[in-house]
Amino acid sequence: MHTAFSELSSLTRTLERSSITGEVKSALGLVLTVSGLQRAVGIGAHCLVQGREGPVLAEVVGIDEQGTRLLPFGSWDGVRTGDPVQVSHSANEIRPDDAWIGRVVNALGQPLDGKGRLPEGDTPRRIRAAPPPAFERRRVGQRLNTKVKVMDVFTPLCRGQRMGVFAGSGVGKSTMMAMLARGAQADVIVVGLVGERGREVQDFLQEDLGEEGLARSVVVVSTGDEPPLMRRQAAWTATAVAEHFRDQGKQVLLLLDSVTRFAMAQREIGLAGGEPPTAKGYPPTTFAELPRMMERAGPGSGSGGDITALYTVLVDGGDMEDPIADAVRGIMDGHIVLDRKIAEQGRFPAVNLLRSISRMLPDCHHPDEYAIYKAARRAAARYADMEELIRIGAYRRGSDPEVDSAIDLAEPLDRLLSQGKREAMDASETFARLHGALSDADIVVEAP
Numbered sequence: 001m002h003t004a005f006s007e008l009s010s011l012t013r014t015l016e017r018s019s020i021t022g023e024v025k026s027a028l029g030l031v032l033t034v035s036g037l038q039r040a041v042g043i044g045a046h047c048l049v050q051g052r053e054g055p056v057l058a059e060v061v062g063i064d065e066q067g068t069r070l071l072p073f074g075s076w077d078g079v080r081t082g083d084p085v086q087v088s089h090s091a092n093e094i095r096p097d098d099a100w101i102g103r104v105v106n107a108l109g110q111p112l113d114g115k116g117r118l119p120e121g122d123t124p125r126r127i128r129a130a131p132p133p134a135f136e137r138r139r140v141g142q143r144l145n146t147k148v149k150v151m152d153v154f155t156p157l158c159r160g161q162r163m164g165v166f167a168g169s170g171v172g173k174s175t176m177m178a179m180l181a182r183g184a185q186a187d188v189i190v191v192g193l194v195g196e197r198g199r200e201v202q203d204f205l206q207e208d209l210g211e212e213g214l215a216r217s218v219v220v221v222s223t224g225d226e227p228p229l230m231r232r233q234a235a236w237t238a239t240a241v242a243e244h245f246r247d248q249g250k251q252v253l254l255l256l257d258s259v260t261r262f263a264m265a266q267r268e269i270g271l272a273g274g275e276p277p278t279a280k281g282y283p284p285t286t287f288a289e290l291p292r293m294m295e296r297a298g299p300g301s302g303s304g305g306d307i308t309a310l311y312t313v314l315v316d317g318g319d320m321e322d323p324i325a326d327a328v329r330g331i332m333d334g335h336i337v338l339d340r341k342i343a344e345q346g347r348f349p350a351v352n353l354l355r356s357i358s359r360m361l362p363d364c365h366h367p368d369e370y371a372i373y374k375a376a377r378r379a380a381a382r383y384a385d386m387e388e389l390i391r392i393g394a395y396r397r398g399s400d401p402e403v404d405s406a407i408d409l410a411e412p413l414d415r416l417l418s419q420g421k422r423e424a425m426d427a428s429e430t431f432a433r434l435h436g437a438l439s440d441a442d443i444v445v446e447a448p
Contacts, residue, residue: 020087024049024079025067030227031272032070034085038063044128046088053078057088059229062273071272073108073229092128094237096218096244097121101188104205104219107233112221125244127236131295138299140333141306143364144253145427147183148176150351150417152427153373153434155336155358156365157184159251160299160306163358164259164328166313166320167338167350173312174200175421176338176349177255178208180310181217183424186253187305188245189217192238195231195261198223208421224261228272231265239296242307250305254297260314263290263324279323287327294331334358347418353380367448372435375445376413379438382406401442408441 022036032049041047041060047070049056056079062069070085094109097119104113111118141159146152157163167173181189191209193201201221205214218241222234235256242254256262263286270283277283297309311332315325320337329335336356343350354377362370383406389395390407397404416433419425438445 022068022085024081024083024085026081027076027079029272030071030076030268031061032058032072032076032079033067034070035067037068037085037087040087041068044092046092048086048088049076049079050084050086051076051079052083058085061269064274069273071229071269072227073233074227093124093126094240095120095122095124096241100218100241102215102217104221105237107220107222107226107230107237109237121244123244125240127233127240129240129243129296131292132298132301136301138301138306140299140360143360143427144308145185146180147424147426148179148349149419149425149430150349150353151336152430153369154351154353154377155334155356156360157308157310157358158360158364159308161333161358161360162294162297162309162311162331164311164313164332164335165338166315166325166329166335168315168340171338171340171343171350172348173338174204174257175208177257177310177312178204178210178213179349179419179421179424180253181209181213181255182422184253185251186308187216187250188242188252189213190238190242190245190252190254191217191219192235192254192256193219193221193223194234194256194258195222195224195265196257198225210422228265228268232262232269235259235262235293239293239307242309243296246300246305246307248305249303252305252307254307254309256309256311258312258314259290259294259328260312260324262293282323287323290324290327291331294328333360345414347414348421349417349419351417353377354384369431371445371448372431372438375438375443376409376434379406379409379441379443380413383410405441405443409437409443412437412440 020040022034024032025035026033043060045060047058049058057073058070060068061071099119103111103115103118106112140161144157144159146157151157165173181191220234220238222231238256242252245252266286266289267282270285275283275285297307300306313325313328315322334357337352338350339352342352365373382402386395386403416437435445
């Protein structure tokens, strides 16, 4: 229950315990150099810069003989040399509460939806927490019923699994996330929109997610026009909110869009702090922060729940060898590739069946289901091998019975896997329909 006492406690936490002050020495781009604080702060500490247009919250990203380097959570507008800089003793933490479900917050845990004050929970939670110890975790649990047909059959998602969704822009990543938020089998959904276009935030909330999805979700938003610290922090805040519900024993689905924009924000921060650029200009901390953030999701321990996570990765021109895509693929427990060619043909979700895989197979499928999956995947691969010859008329029907069956399956399989963003189907029904399509194409499903 939220009382006047809890509100007073919240206000008290915002008061500064002491005043350690430096002053602005120089400003270059986003980086502010401050003198007098080198021995008072460490990397990641927060400061308040008292500019002419009000105080600006900032974070320490570098310390050297020249001074302390700060990046802003807002804008340096109005800040001049000589302005005082005060060390902030407020911890880099949030206090999530069950009342956050159905709300939209920013990277600092402040409300964005105009629904009034956001209640604070009793327990503080660090934004940048360490992942749980590996030997205290459970194994990945049973399969989740996502009600997304192509996922339930070809890239199944299990409790505590982490999956990457790789796609170019405009291929349906956000729509697929919204389908999962509305239909997936989970107690709480946490959605992190990192570096999202401002125009698309309301589109996602009202059109894609809708009232049904929002009613069981917490949405953390940082738009692309915000400073890199806010964009990076949005991913950490979404993960911290998911950890809060996990520790209550709930099954949490974390949807983060996108890891690429998180990495770009970390690149800006690292370069501003003086790090050397490496692959495609990304500094070393980018590749250190990716596993540190993603390892926080996964199976829980003890009586806690699990965080099942999907992270989207933007791949320019379908380049799966991009440094970020390559790093994320090595961390994940599987990957889903959305193909622009499939999207242009009108099948959504535009999942490339042959390039996508779940590392939980075959254990997460019942043996009968796995036999259906293998038969369908083998037929899809056979059709892909012969597709060009079929398309130009160079293949003569009757030359290969297996290819004939693959041709007969291709169109029914496309129709089955096509799904509108407000459609849903249980996994058991999807497998039954797929088995029927295989039988109609004279494809034998081998008994397990």
